Amino acid sequence: MTHKHYLAIAVPLIISTITTPLLGAVDTAVAGQLSSSAYMSGVAVGTMIFNTMYWLFGFLRVSTSGFAAQSLGAQNKMESVLALARPICIALFAGILFITLQKPFEDFSLMLIQPDQHTAEFASQYFSVRIWGAPFALISYCILGWLMGMSLIKMTLFLQVSMNILNIVLDIFFVQVMHMEVSGIAAATVISEVYGCLIGCWFVKTNAAMVIKLPSLNLLFHPKPFKKIITVNRDLLIRTLCLLTVFNLFTAKGAAFGSDVLAANAILLQIHFIMAYIFDGFANASSVFTGKAIGKKDQSLYSRTFSLSIQWSFISSTILTVCYFFFKEEIIPLFTTLETVLDIAKIYDVWMILFPLTASFGLILYGIFTGATEIVPVRNTMILAVLVFLAAFFTLVPIFGNHGLWLSFILFSLSRSVLLWMAMPRLTEQVFGRHKLAHGIGKFTAK
Known part of the structure; x- marks a missing residue:
């Protein structure tokens, strides 16, 4: 392996990684164009809540990447499937749990941050819409990690960049054209997250390594490898x-x-x-x-x-x-x-x-x-x-x-x-x- 081989993987991943915080940054910037600073403050608080939440679940991408890369090196297609399927189970469970417990989670988050009344109102509007994207965002973490681990770098780069472009376009449309204000900003991000998840699933489906039958439940939840994933995460x-x-x-x-x-x-x-x-x-x-x-x-x-x-x-x-x-x-x-x-x-x-x-x-x-x-x-x-x-x-x-x-x-x-x-x-x-x-x-x- 030469420097050229290393950089061929590293440079697209650097570009892809730098785009990660842009979803929240774009939301805040668009909110800054509205009539009151409370809009921007509310979106900033809401973005902070989701950034913290998704940062805590960043392990889904990191661990999936490692397991996928090992399966690629071993040329084991079934393990490639399992390297993605197992963390997706965790992501799906966590995403549904966030939606189910959204009210206490929102109240607890705002209690910790303690924004003023107007900021809290707009933050709550943002939160109540964006929370519905949680399962899609967390599953996307797994898919991104898997694509990285399988060395499908162009797909990784396209997925990240296109998500952010879509978010920017929808932000401007919902706020400047539809006048949906904070709810429109959150909706734009949710749609971008759903898009990222669906496109990511399509990338996975079209990859040659996945042209095998899905694993059985016994294999998917086999105690030893699943315990390894839980421990790593x-x-x-x-x-x-x-x-x-x-x-x-x-x-x-x-x-x-x-x-x-x-x-x-x-x-x-x-x-x-x-x-x-x-x-x-x-x-x-x-x-x-x-x-x-x-x-x-x-x-x-x-x-x-x-x-x-x-x-x-x-x-x-x-x-x-x-x-x-x-x-x-x-x-x-x-x-x-x-x-x-x-x-x-x-x-x-x-x-x-x-x-x-x-x-x-x-x-x-x-x-x-x-x-x-x-x-x-x-x-x-x-x-x-x-x-x-x-x-x-x-x-x-x-x-x-x-x-x-x-x-x-x-x-x-x-x-x-x-x-x-x-x-x-x-x-x-x-x-x-x-x-x-x-x-x-x-x-x-x-x-």
């Missing part, structure tokens, strides 16, 4: 909860420093998310190749994947750091025109220069673990990284204020990278038996 959920803990504490403490600091931090976090999504694209590529290597029992491909992952961690982090350093004066004003917020953001933007260098290795190595479907090290290292964050948070923030908050976050990112690197030899022993990891680390030169 459980550990990925714990990882996500750890991330939510860090970001919620970060946001809450930023709010304590005042609205201008909170707004500046929000801008820098958005820049951080863009960088993280780029690394996530590389992680998805590493996951696909790792899954193939394990399915084929190809230690050479596994070692080469590890080598390319490390190389592109270094290359991508360097490029992002340099680009941000030279273009930060043009990037930050894209998010706001408020001079006070811009001035504060420029005070703390040094931490965005450090983020790619500290976080890239952990974010991309994460893909190797998910491709191997060995998530316990990911869970454990994330818990330890959160403990590092908490220790820094309670020690440094009282002394250095917002700089201490950002330093705590950078230490959290660095801890994830270092701890996952330390876990790599153990992973290699688990999947291929005892051998020297140096065999894989040493092959840094492309063929």
Whole structure:
């Protein structure tokens, strides 16, 4: 495998991954064109609720990708079917549960966020419509993960991009032409989610690997493999909860420093998310190749994947750091025109220069673990990284204020990278038996 092969998978996945947060962003932007700021605030609150909910279920995509890649490497068509069918059962159950319990779920979410009366009213309108897309959105996660794992990258890219284009068109039509306001914005997103699910199902049906009969219920719910899926998804959920803990504490403490600091931090976090999504694209590529290597029992491909992952961690982090350093004066004003917020953001933007260098290795190595479907090290290292964050948070923030908050976050990112690197030899022993990891680390030169 060469750099060209790796990038042929990574680049489309980067583009696909970056489109993920656009559904909520488009909704908020269109709401911002309405007559009152309460519309935008309500949509923003509603979007936050669904982003959190779907983020918690992001494990459906990640784990499905790993299992699908392994079945592809092993050339096992039935396992390819099962790699998709089993998580879809989980997604369908969760989606129906959200619809059934929508009222208590909505009340609990609004109680936690505590928006003002008008914002809460519009958020409730948005929620009551968009909740009906939950089963389709969660099933789409499984389908996207499966398409990635099966190396059907063009389909993955088309699905993500076309969903967002449809959402934009429907948003404008429902709001500007039909005057449906918040309900129209939510309806546009639901239709986009239904479209994504249906097109994804069609892609699955037309793929050659699926031209076999559907599995029996006994095979579908066989205790041993189903337990493996549940365990992997459980550990990925714990990882996500750890991330939510860090970001919620970060946001809450930023709010304590005042609205201008909170707004500046929000801008820098958005820049951080863009960088993280780029690394996530590389992680998805590493996951696909790792899954193939394990399915084929190809230690050479596994070692080469590890080598390319490390190389592109270094290359991508360097490029992002340099680009941000030279273009930060043009990037930050894209998010706001408020001079006070811009001035504060420029005070703390040094931490965005450090983020790619500290976080890239952990974010991309994460893909190797998910491709191997060995998530316990990911869970454990994330818990330890959160403990590092908490220790820094309670020690440094009282002394250095917002700089201490950002330093705590950078230490959290660095801890994830270092701890996952330390876990790599153990992973290699688990999947291929005892051998020297140096065999894989040493092959840094492309063929």
